[in-house]
Amino acid sequence: MDHVELKIVAFEGAAAAQKIEDALLCVPGVISARVDLGTRKADIEHGETVTTQQLVDAVTRAGYEAEVLG
Numbered sequence: 001m002d003h004v005e006l007k008i009v010a011f012e013g014a015a016a017a018q019k020i021e022d023a024l025l026c027v028p029g030v031i032s033a034r035v036d037l038g039t040r041k042a043d044i045e046h047g048e049t050v051t052t053q054q055l056v057d058a059v060t061r062a063g064y065e066a067e068v069l070g
Contacts, residue, residue, distance in 0.1 A: 001045055002046055004044050004055060004068065005043055005069040006042040006044065006059065006067065006069065008065070009067065017035040020059055027046070027058050029046050029048075029049050030055075031045040041069065056068065
């Protein structure tokens with residue numbers, strides 16, 4: 001299992017955080033996704049076959065921007 005953090009750009013509220021989490025969880029191989037409203041970061045646990053680009057693309061499809069941290 002791998003871990004990645006994404007910085008989510010310009011989102012507001014719990015509904016947006018839930019939408020982003022749902023989008024990330026739809027990526028095959030994602031085990032868990034949690035968006036923190038305070039830090040504007042998404043913590044994602046995923047299998048080896050998931051790429052960071054897939055995760056960024058999922059956030060983009062949900063209508064938001066993401067940057068890989070670290």
